[in-house]
Amino acid sequence: MNLEDRVQALLTEALGVYRDSPRATAWLRGHLARLAEPVRVAVAGAPLAGKSTVVSALVGEEFAPRAAFTWYRDGPQPRAQAGPHEVPVVRRDGKVFVEAPTADRVVVDWPSRSLRDVVVIDAPSGAPVEQVYGEADAVLYLTRHLHTADLHYLQAAHDHPIARATPVGTVLVLARADEIGGGRIDALSSAKQIARRYRREPRIRPLCQNVVAVAGLLAVAARTLRDDEFAALAALASLPRAELDDHLLSADRFVGEDFPVRLASPVRQRLLDRFGLFGVRLTSTLVRQGFDTQVKLTGQLVQRSGLGELRDSIGQYFTERREVLKARSALLGLDVVLRAEPRPAARALVAAVERVLASAHDFRELRLLAALQGGRTRLPAELDAEAARLVGGLGTSLPARLGMEHEPTPGEARQGVLEALGRWREQAANPALDQAQRRAAEVVVRSCEGMLAALA
Numbered sequence: 001m002n003l004e005d006r007v008q009a010l011l012t013e014a015l016g017v018y019r020d021s022p023r024a025t026a027w028l029r030g031h032l033a034r035l036a037e038p039v040r041v042a043v044a045g046a047p048l049a050g051k052s053t054v055v056s057a058l059v060g061e062e063f064a065p066r067a068a069f070t071w072y073r074d075g076p077q078p079r080a081q082a083g084p085h086e087v088p089v090v091r092r093d094g095k096v097f098v099e100a101p102t103a104d105r106v107v108v109d110w111p112s113r114s115l116r117d118v119v120v121i122d123a124p125s126g127a128p129v130e131q132v133y134g135e136a137d138a139v140l141y142l143t144r145h146l147h148t149a150d151l152h153y154l155q156a157a158h159d160h161p162i163a164r165a166t167p168v169g170t171v172l173v174l175a176r177a178d179e180i181g182g183g184r185i186d187a188l189s190s191a192k193q194i195a196r197r198y199r200r201e202p203r204i205r206p207l208c209q210n211v212v213a214v215a216g217l218l219a220v221a222a223r224t225l226r227d228d229e230f231a232a233l234a235a236l237a238s239l240p241r242a243e244l245d246d247h248l249l250s251a252d253r254f255v256g257e258d259f260p261v262r263l264a265s266p267v268r269q270r271l272l273d274r275f276g277l278f279g280v281r282l283t284s285t286l287v288r289q290g291f292d293t294q295v296k297l298t299g300q301l302v303q304r305s306g307l308g309e310l311r312d313s314i315g316q317y318f319t320e321r322r323e324v325l326k327a328r329s330a331l332l333g334l335d336v337v338l339r340a341e342p343r344p345a346a347r348a349l350v351a352a353v354e355r356v357l358a359s360a361h362d363f364r365e366l367r368l369l370a371a372l373q374g375g376r377t378r379l380p381a382e383l384d385a386e387a388a389r390l391v392g393g394l395g396t397s398l399p400a401r402l403g404m405e406h407e408p409t410p411g412e413a414r415q416g417v418l419e420a421l422g423r424w425r426e427q428a429a430n431p432a433l434d435q436a437q438r439r440a441a442e443v444v445v446r447s448c449e450g451m452l453a454a455l456a
Contacts, residue, residue: 003360007327008035010352014334017345024337031333038073039322040119040329041314044132045142046150047125050175053216054142055122057307058314060112060223064097068104069135070122075109082106094226094274114311117319129156134332137325138169138318140310141208144176146198154207169325170208171313172198177306178215178278185285187278188215188304206374209317214306218279222301230294232271235261236280237287248281320396324362331356361446365391368443377440383427387440390420391447398451414455421448 001009011032018024034040043051043058052065059072078096080087082103089108090097100106123132132139139157143150154170177191184190191213198204198211221229236244239261247253247260254277255268271280282304283297291297302308318325331353338346338353357363371377372388379387386403394400399407402416427433428441 002323003327003356003362004035004323006356006360007330008032010334010349010356011035011330013352014337014346014349017343017349018337018341021341024341027333027337031330034333035326035330037326038116038118039138039318039325040121040136041318042121042123042132042136042139043142044123044127044139045125045173045175046144049125049142049144050216051125051142052122053220054140054173054175054214054310055120057214057216057219057223057305058114058120058311059110060114061110062095062220062224063108064095066098066100066106066122067124068106069124069127070098071105071107072110072112072115072120072122073107074112074115076111078108078110080106080108094224117322118314129153133157133169136169137329138171138314140171140173140314142173142175144174144179146172146174146204151203151207158207169318169328171310171317172204172208172211173310174198174211174213175216177213178218178276178282185278185281188213188306191215192306202375206370210313212306212310212313214310215278216305217274217276218282218301219305219307219310221274221279222298222305222307225294225298225301227294229271229274230297232263232267233280233283233297234287234292235263236284237292241288244284245281248277251277254280316395316400321362321392324366327356327360327362361443361450364443365447368440369393371440377436379427379437379440380433386420387424387444390424390444398454401447401451410455414452417448417451417455421445421452424448 011028015025015028015032018028043055045051052063055070055072056062063070063072078089080089080098080100082100082105087098087100087103087106090099098106098108121136123136141150141154154172157170174191174195178187180187180191180194195211195213204211243260247256251272254272255265257265259265259268275283283301286297286300291300334349334353338350368377368391369388372379372384372393378384388394389403390401392401394403398413399405402408402413402420404412404416408416424441424444428438428445430438430441433441
């Protein structure tokens, strides 16, 4: 029985135990239904971190910000609901507005390929960490500069016993990356260097799976670039570089009346609102460098904005681990009922949850990854990096686990798995390693055996 089946069986058993409690029954049925959904990814963070902008970039449509929980999921046509009531969805000045000013929760159905594997939740600033991590299976936590309050928030997400036993589900996003260094042309490169440094910091590594720098405004513009905007950018790029750069020293100069190209001031203001001063400077440079079609430019902007790396991280750490993330959320939900309404008949369920957490290999992989990332378990030399890779630290696909950049043939895959299995069986019995290191090697051995069984 796989992990999802085991957790589903536990929820079904709990429904029998709590059949006389309407509140517990409704809660458990909700978590049972949630197992079949796509991964829920919440976008959370401090005020002005750019959450709604990143949500818009992920969905591929520019949505007006809302001060409430807003869920975005794939649907055949645009529609929105606040509770049981449908609410208007209108477009004004290029933005989509969901007109439900008093609702504290809105669900938006939107036709988007980006939403086929995830449900994106725009969490309001100030939402309790327990609520954000309770409603979502995974979290993108946004911050402009990492402060002590951000670290406390991420640490609080690991306070629950089940969360500590299954440490997974957060990617840290350095948002508004184009503003670093005063918006210089190399701002995104600087932001990416900061993100790489954060990944190595001992206080940050145990709290998240990755750190990514994203220029949200640029990412949204890339996903929603219109023909008239591209034409305006091309006109800017036709100017002599020194002349254009002189007018890009400030927003006032860019929208001023003495601008040398026949672009009306409202058009330039619209470009400034959509791209920011940094974005206008970058896009005009890219057009001048040969990215002179709309398709070429948008592809380049998606990568340079950090959106491509962010989507890769969501795939690698969230959607590829859908089963374990869903199981983790279900166990957290079941634990809520077991703690709120303890009863003798539920003691067997408490023991069963503990057995699943201790024995399920998916969770053992996650615990080993967290221990390796946090430095609590250290393996000699190159074994440390190989162990993290084999248990899915760089992705759970077979090529990712084996460190292969191409799709291997069945023979190549089998040979790679057998070589890794032999190496790690030796380490599991290596007397030079301490007990914790040998236990880590045993987890890697089990991962290799799982790969071999999948090939068979």
